[in-house]
Amino acid sequence: MANLEGEDAVVAAPPMDPTVSVDLVSAGQWSLCRMEHTVMGPVSFDQPPPPVHHLAMPLGTARPRMTMVVEGRVRRPAFGPDEIIAIEAGSCGRGGWDDAFESACFYFQPEAIEAALGRPVGAGDITLHTSTGLKAPIVVHLLQALHADAAAGQPHGVMVGDAIFSALAAQFVTQPVRDGGSAGADWRVRRALDYIHANLTDPIDLNSIAMAAATSPYHLARSFRAATGSTIWRYVLKQRARRAGRLMLTTEMSLTQVAYAVGFETYSSFVAAVREEYGMTPMALRRGR
Structure with missing residues (x-):
């Protein structure tokens, strides 16, 4: 392979x-x-x-x-x-x-x-x-x-x-790709979750998460969504937004410092994820503390 x-x-x-x-x-x-x-x-x-x-x-x-x-x-x-x-x-x-x-x-x-x-x-x-x-x-x-x-x-x-x-x-293979069964998928999803939370503030890619879960990116994407109701990247963004929310409410770090401290690669993705999670911009969330 x-x-x-x-x-x-x-x-x-x-x-x-x-x-x-x-x-x-x-x-x-x-x-x-x-x-x-x-x-x-x-x-x-x-x-x-x-x-x-x-x-x-x-x-x-x-x-x-x-x-x-x-x-x-x-x-x-x-x-x-x-x-x-x-x-x-x-x-x-x-x-x-x-x-x-x-x-x-x-x-x-x-x-x-x-x-x-x-x-x-x-x-x-x-x-x-x-x-x-x-x-x-x-x-x-x-x-x-x-x-x-x-x-x-x-x-x-x-x-x-x-x-x-x-x-x-x-889309470019004839044989259907089959998952290894729900029991096998569950422990792989748990491994993926453990890896995500342990490395949340670092750059994360699908291949590294799949390797930690001992499966392929394709299989993990399917089983992760079935188990959590979310795609992997949306889950990562949600967890980073939640961690950012706690920092904004409990520290005096600047918003830019918060964004990069929790793992966002761009400030714009930080703003979009916080808005998605809290229904307001990071600045509005901090003002409301």
Whole structure:
């Protein structure tokens, strides 16, 4: 089973001709996946197929005439509703388009699917194959969620994106992923809760929580929600907001000091979580003590 950690998990976008006009709008890097939202000018490329999977989601309204060469055949994507381009690792290195094209492109290693699901996946069970018009509403919804997280500056670190990618990976395997039973899920959830509370003030990601619970990110996300009624990242935010509330009411720490003391990675995520938990801003909560 694949185990991608540290530098092994970092994914770089395939190189592009430096003479091509590229405007990088936003980018995101999670534990197993990278996204780049770009507006790229006309381009023609002919290079070795990159060794990473590539999902391209069109944005904006412009749709240039596009050409891709897949298995020696010329294909021309049209991009209907809920359609994306899927490029399997090592399968396509020739193509281009004739006008500016805005898109969000997602890159991940083939081993990332196994790493996200936490189990071996046979080559015959992978359904991610090169397609110039893959109609996949669920995949599009998940890619939109990843794009939104990156566009917001990943206010919760990699935690939200990792959870989304685990759900995305499950869309590209044929065999259903089964949990190990409710009894097995319960002790794993307890381990996850113990880990979260012991490390609440530190940067936390889904992979580290899953490792502490001796399960995969995908399985943990499902069993955690079934047991607590909450997603993992919302639970973490709630607990941090509650700890922040106690500090705001019992100490003279500044609001910024409180935010970072309890583990929030950005001040904006601190404000949003406190508002969600208490129905008011941190400043209003402190004034009311």
